[in-house]
Amino acid sequence: MCYGAIEAGGTKFVCAVADENLKIIKKVQIPTTSPQETFKQIFSFFNAYDLKAIGIGSFGPIGTNPNQDNYGYILATPKKGWTNFDFLGTLKKRYDIPVVWTTDVNAAAYGELLMGAAQGKTSCLYLTVGTGIGGGVIMDGQIFQGIASPEMGHIYVKRHPQDEYEGICPYHHDCLEGLAAGPSLEARAGIKGQDLPIDHPVWDIQAYYIAQALMTYTLTLSPEVIVLGGGVMNQDHLLRKIRQEFTTQMAGYVETPDVEEYIVRWGLPNKSGIIGSLLLAQTIS
Amino acid sequence: MCYGAIEAGGTKFVCAVADENLKIIKKVQIPTTSPQETFKQIFSFFNAYDLKAIGIGSFGPIGTNPNQDNYGYILATPKKGWTNFDFLGTLKKRYDIPVVWTTDVNAAAYGELLMGAAQGKTSCLYLTVGTGIGGGVIMDGQIFQGIASPEMGHIYVKRHPQDEYEGICPYHHDCLEGLAAGPSLEARAGIKGQDLPIDHPVWDIQAYYIAQALMTYTLTLSPEVIVLGGGVMNQDHLLRKIRQEFTTQMAGYVETPDVEEYIVRWGLPNKSGIIGSLLLAQTIS
Numbered sequence: 278m279c280y281g282a283i284e285a286g287g288t289k290f291v292c293a294v295a296d297e298n299l300k301i302i303k304k305v306q307i308p309t310t311s312p313q314e315t316f317k318q319i320f321s322f323f324n325a326y327d328l329k330a331i332g333i334g335s336f337g338p339i340g341t342n343p344n345q346d347n348y349g350y351i352l353a354t355p356k357k358g359w360t361n362f363d364f365l366g367t368l369k370k371r372y373d374i375p376v377v378w379t380t381d382v383n384a385a386a387y388g389e390l391l392m393g394a395a396q397g398k399t400s401c402l403y404l405t406v407g408t409g410i411g412g413g414v415i416m417d418g419q420i421f422q423g424i425a426s427p428e429m430g431h432i433y434v435k436r437h438p439q440d441e442y443e444g445i446c447p448y449h450h451d452c453l454e455g456l457a458a459g460p461s462l463e464a465r466a467g468i469k470g471q472d473l474p475i476d477h478p479v480w481d482i483q484a485y486y487i488a489q490a491l492m493t494y495t496l497t498l499s500p501e502v503i504v505l506g507g508g509v510m511n512q513d514h515l516l517r518k519i520r521q522e523f524t525t526q527m528a529g530y531v532e533t534p535d536v537e538e539y540i541v542r543w544g545l546p547n548k549s550g551i552i553g554s555l556l557l558a559q560t561i562s
Numbered sequence: 563m564c565y566g567a568i569e570a571g572g573t574k575f576v577c578a579v580a581d582e583n584l585k586i587i588k589k590v591q592i593p594t595t596s597p598q599e600t601f602k603q604i605f606s607f608f609n610a611y612d613l614k615a616i617g618i619g620s621f622g623p624i625g626t627n628p629n630q631d632n633y634g635y636i637l638a639t640p641k642k643g644w645t646n647f648d649f650l651g652t653l654k655k656r657y658d659i660p661v662v663w664t665t666d667v668n669a670a671a672y673g674e675l676l677m678g679a680a681q682g683k684t685s686c687l688y689l690t691v692g693t694g695i696g697g698g699v700i701m702d703g704q705i706f707q708g709i710a711s712p713e714m715g716h717i718y719v720k721r722h723p724q725d726e727y728e729g730i731c732p733y734h735h736d737c738l739e740g741l742a743a744g745p746s747l748e749a750r751a752g753i754k755g756q757d758l759p760i761d762h763p764v765w766d767i768q769a770y771y772i773a774q775a776l777m778t779y780t781l782t783l784s785p786e787v788i789v790l791g792g793g794v795m796n797q798d799h800l801l802r803k804i805r806q807e808f809t810t811q812m813a814g815y816v817e818t819p820d821v822e823e824y825i826v827r828w829g830l831p832n833k834s835g836i837i838g839s840l841l842l843a844q845t846i847s
């Protein structure tokens with residue numbers, strides 16, 4: 278008996294199988310093509326195992342309300358062919374076992390809480406700053422979910438005084454994701470984030486927006502710790518700038534833990550999601 | 563046996579006693595002076611009753627984390643004499659009965675959920691737009707509380723293109739409260755909200771900020787319904803404008819219930835807090 282996990286992303290799927298102690302037995306990457314083609318490969322991977330349960334962390338937006346018809350579906354996504362695809366139903370039809378269905382970032386938050394940078398806490402916010410910006414929340418050890426999956430990357434933000442970039446979100450232009458995800462960083466500076474010199478002024482703008490968002494999440498959700506992941510967060514100096522900006526913007530209004538402990542980097546780089554999904558599978562079997 | 567409730571505000575305290583069916587037996591208003599003087603009057607009111615439990619909804623910020631030393635305290639408040647006052651301890655020393663301690667807006671949210679505009683739901687956000695802006699959240703029928711009490715009135719917002727008002731928050735200048743609470747509305751227009759003509763351009767700015775905040779709360783908390791209260795929300799046309807703006811700003815990104823049902827006005831005008839506090843008292847006795 279073993280646990281299965283799927284981290285479903287817009288460019289690739291990661292599928293893994295682990296033993297009862299959550300030791301990973303096998304892991305594969307599947308490019309995200311059409312749902313049919315992708316699932317063919319998912320099935321051919323999992324078919325070799327006697328699975329007890331599966332945990333899924335999926336790109337979104339997704340239907341997460343069990344009382345709604347779209348539960349288990351991928352909703353309106355720019356990813357061709359996936360809008361209104363019945364992800365959970367497709368999987369359940371093949372494997373008659375318990376499945377946990379949540380967002381990629383919720384799964385990552387869960388992974389970080391139990392085995393990563395938020396170990397020992399009962400709540401955390403996980404925020405990825407990569408191709409997009411997305412957040413997952415654990416409260417009292419449980420995935421925090423309202424009537425829809427949170428899409429906290431799309432909040433509007435106060436402008437940095439030196440920033441006139443129009444923003445890149447197809448829905449909102451200058452929401453957080455539109456101003457501070459990897460592609461907007463690149464568009465504003467004309468250079469990819471990984472190639473941008475540390476002293477480029479764009480990093481101040483970047484830190485300003487991320488810090489502001491962390492302030493908003495703090496004032497609404499008040500998690501014990503905020504874990505940052507994603508490609509853009511590979512920059513040490515950015516993390517330092519974010520912490521400084523956060524302190525400046527909060528202006529001492531609400532007491533938060535020491536910023537070095539409150540705002541941290543992921544403890545399971547690029548693995549929080551798949552490990553969180555395995556951990557979620559374990560919870561229901 | 564009866565239940566007691568305190569709605570603690572910066573200008574006045576409302577104290578109430580209700581019977582086992584939550585029918586209010588007596589209610590008084592006490593002006594907020596010094597903690598000592600105010601509590602003298604609170605005690606003299608409650609002493610006449612055999613109380614089973616007390617529910618408190620207090621102005622803030624307050625210490626709401628039972629694991630911290632400041633639990634039950636009023637924290638840094640501009641209200642003279644109240645910073646670091648041990649509210650809960652003072653009450654507990656006098657009455658050795660169960661007490662529920664939460665923010666004024668959480669109590670109001672609870673009241674609205676069980677007996678007001680959010681009846682029949684299991685989650686709601688209550689937002690007051692009055693002298694300040696504050697929000698309370700119920701999730702799964704319980705007060706939602708992270709490590710600190712939420713102070714969601716102080717999130718930063720994207721500027722309305724026609725608004726150059728600097729903002730009035732002593733901590734953040736142009737946070738939501740600094741730009742859209744009653745006093746800022748008055749400062750921007752030069753006229754009190756209650757006297758402002760319906761066609762004054764300031765209402766568009768007002769609606770823009772409130773709607774934007776509701777979008778942020780939706781994307782982070784995703785409640786079933788948002789209940790708006792407070793003096794400024796006495797304006798019918800403002801509620802309509804907020805709904806329109808909310809729809810525009812969301813740009814269809816996340817599915818939310820029909821906006822007429824999703825964004826509503828309080829069902830217990832000026833009473834949500836005290837009724838919520840009574841209901842909370844009932845939960846622990």
Ligand SMILES: Nc1ncnc2c1ncn2[C@@H]1O[C@H](COP(=O)(O)OP(=O)(O)O)[C@@H](O)[C@H]1O
Pocket residue numbers: 286406407408409458459460463469470471472506507508509510511512
């Ligand atoms: N070291 C780095 N510094 C800054 N930006 C980076 C770095 N590495 C990757 N990025 C940016 O992060 C984005 C990709 O994010 P990533 O988290 O790797 O993938 P995804 O979000 O698609 O899962 C790209 O915009 C890329 O330019």
Ligand SMILES: Nc1ncnc2c1ncn2[C@@H]1O[C@H](COP(=O)(O)OP(=O)(O)O)[C@@H](O)[C@H]1O
Pocket residue numbers: 571691692693694743744745748754755756757791792793794795796797
């Ligand atoms: N009908 C109204 N229209 C617009 N603004 C109003 C109205 N009534 C009161 N206000 C404003 O609301 C604020 C007071 O809010 P209120 O909720 O009554 O009190 P508080 O927040 O202090 O408990 C003041 O700024 C006042 O100008």
Ligand SMILES: [Zn+2]
Pocket residue numbers: 430431432446447448449450452453454455
């Ligand atoms: Zn957006």
Ligand SMILES: [Zn+2]
Pocket residue numbers: 715716717731732733734735737738739740
């Ligand atoms: Zn403020």
